[in-house]
Amino acid sequence: MPPIRKLALLGALLALATAAPSQAAPRKLVVGASESASLVPDAVVAKARMDLAVFAGLTEIEVRADWTRGETAPTADELASFQASALAAQLDAVRLVIAVNTGGSRQTPLSPLDRAQFAHYTASLAQSLPYVRDFIVGNEPNLNMFWMPQFDRRGRDLAAPAYEALLAKTYDALKAVSPEINVIGGAVSPRGADRASSARPTHSPTTFLRDLGTAYRKSRRSLPIMDMLVIHPYGESSRTPPSALHPKSTSISIADYPKLVKLLRTAFRGTAQRGASLPILYGEYGVQTEIPTGKLGVYTNLGGPYAGDAVSEARQGAYYTRAIRLAYCQRTVAGLLFFHVSDEPDLDRWQSGLFYTDDTPKSDLAFVKNTVDAAQAGTLSCPKPKPPVRRR
Numbered sequence: 001m002p003p004i005r006k007l008a009l010l011g012a013l014l015a016l017a018t019a020a021p022s023q024a025a026p027r028k029l030v031v032g033a034s035e036s037a038s039l040v041p042d043a044v045v046a047k048a049r050m051d052l053a054v055f056a057g058l059t060e061i062e063v064r065a066d067w068t069r070g071e072t073a074p075t076a077d078e079l080a081s082f083q084a085s086a087l088a089a090q091l092d093a094v095r096l097v098i099a100v101n102t103g104g105s106r107q108t109p110l111s112p113l114d115r116a117q118f119a120h121y122t123a124s125l126a127q128s129l130p131y132v133r134d135f136i137v138g139n140e141p142n143l144n145m146f147w148m149p150q151f152d153r154r155g156r157d158l159a160a161p162a163y164e165a166l167l168a169k170t171y172d173a174l175k176a177v178s179p180e181i182n183v184i185g186g187a188v189s190p191r192g193a194d195r196a197s198s199a200r201p202t203h204s205p206t207t208f209l210r211d212l213g214t215a216y217r218k219s220r221r222s223l224p225i226m227d228m229l230v231i232h233p234y235g236e237s238s239r240t241p242p243s244a245l246h247p248k249s250t251s252i253s254i255a256d257y258p259k260l261v262k263l264l265r266t267a268f269r270g271t272a273q274r275g276a277s278l279p280i281l282y283g284e285y286g287v288q289t290e291i292p293t294g295k296l297g298v299y300t301n302l303g304g305p306y307a308g309d310a311v312s313e314a315r316q317g318a319y320y321t322r323a324i325r326l327a328y329c330q331r332t333v334a335g336l337l338f339f340h341v342s343d344e345p346d347l348d349r350w351q352s353g354l355f356y357t358d359d360t361p362k363s364d365l366a367f368v369k370n371t372v373d374a375a376q377a378g379t380l381s382c383p384k385p386k387p388p389v390r391r392r
Helices: 003-020 043-055 078-092 112-128 160-176 206-221 254-268 295-296 314-327 365-377
Strands: 028-033 060-066 095-099 134-137 182-188 230-233 280-285 333-338
Touching: 003 230, 028 095, 028 365, 043 060, 043 078, 060 078, 060 333, 078 112, 095 112, 112 134, 134 160, 160 182, 160 206, 160 314, 182 206, 206 254, 254 314, 280 314, 314 333, 314 365, 333 365
Parallel strands: 028 060, 028 333, 060 095, 095 134, 134 182, 182 230, 230 280, 280 333
Antiparallel strands: none
């Protein structure tokens, strides 16, 4: 090889050797919504509902399946709705998540037979919907509205151990369909009283997750029970910012991320279940808005107890963007789901969507969408960690 070519080659090799290491892929956060409006048997309507979510920049949609005791598979009509929703999601490149409800407190799946039927029902959905690879097991099992009993006569937690058994059974059934299925557990409410004698017996997420870990350890299970944890981080009211902290209580909000990670670490350390590194999904985060007088005509139940905590659309937009930015900078948080895409028409329900109930956009839509797009593109910035304090 001529000397000049040798020198050129040597120079190129030196340049490669001294080049700065390649930058890691940018952090990205999935932003979507909990919204079952696309769950209809009409594929055209389902696609229109999914398109609305895409218009807002959302890329993940959670729909609800309602299991009833004795069911081991969805009915033909139910399946037709799920198939239409899944097709719409696939056409729009939206990730569809199915949350399978346990049917309310009157039919909590407590017996081995109930758990087997629930798991079979969920696995049947997975078999029939190969596009869907994400399933949430249950809904807020730390609340008496969705899971009973919460306590025994001595005040001990019955809900967490029973839910752990259901989660384990369903995990195994879904993984038998496909090891690639993402089994999402928890779905816990952000607050609870932890008082067995209360007229409304509930557990806080702190107590429930701690007891879930205890039940898992006692089961001596050698496999995990979930691939991801979902928590519903609503504020105490729509006026509560997502940055509100709860250092001296058992509540958990978006800003309480360090407390949640520490709790998971303690609950599952040394077991087959990931704890501190477990991916987290913030589901059902909603801020209700005041409805302009000119829009009231498209809503119902006008004489009902209209949301007293509703805020301006500007404040909703500020809170939604702040929630996205907080979640984006939390290392193990994988996604954030708003509750809903469009308002519910009944004013006794939730008006927390980015669209009114007639699907026209609220004034903060464009503002929120800009942050949604940036989070999913990985272009948001996070504050630099503070250096440790040096003690003399």
